[in-house]
Amino acid sequence: MITSYDFGYCRAEVYNDHVIVYINNGVTVSPENISELNFVTKKHFENKLYIYITVRVNSYTVDPMIYLESNKIENLLGFAIVSKDSKQISQVKIEKVFTNKKIKQFRTLKKALQWKDKIIKKHVS
Numbered sequence: 001m002i003t004s005y006d007f008g009y010c011r012a013e014v015y016n017d018h019v020i021v022y023i024n025n026g027v028t029v030s031p032e033n034i035s036e037l038n039f040v041t042k043k044h045f046e047n048k049l050y051i052y053i054t055v056r057v058n059s060y061t062v063d064p065m066i067y068l069e070s071n072k073i074e075n076l077l078g079f080a081i082v083s084k085d086s087k088q089i090s091q092v093k094i095e096k097v098f099t100n101k102k103i104k105q106f107r108t109l110k111k112a113l114q115w116k117d118k119i120i121k122k123h124v125s
Helices: 031-044 066-070 086-096 109-124
Strands: 003-006 010-014 018-023 050-055 076-082 102-106
Touching: 003 031, 010 031, 018 109, 031 066, 050 109, 076 086, 076 109, 086 102, 102 109
Parallel strands: 018 050, 050 076, 076 102
Antiparallel strands: 003 010, 010 018
């Protein structure tokens, strides 16, 4: 890990080619929260491709409109969503409609990281 941030509603761990985010319980992630993602992108991933991984261990909601804003982040290749919760898995199907980025749901962080490596490698080669 390069560094981590606590944005109040979430914790973000920054790595070389990805960021792992843990959203706090009861939060509604909305387009206003995109400023934190923009901060991390500009500070750590300028001119570098990366993947956003969210580990959904807490109960929270995502306003799908957030993806319309994230679509503007050119070096963001996609989203990996880690959850075993059936409600979260259903939510991912809705979220996919709002993004032009790759988005995939995984049951484990290990599988999400393997997918991340594959996506990054595909775009770098």
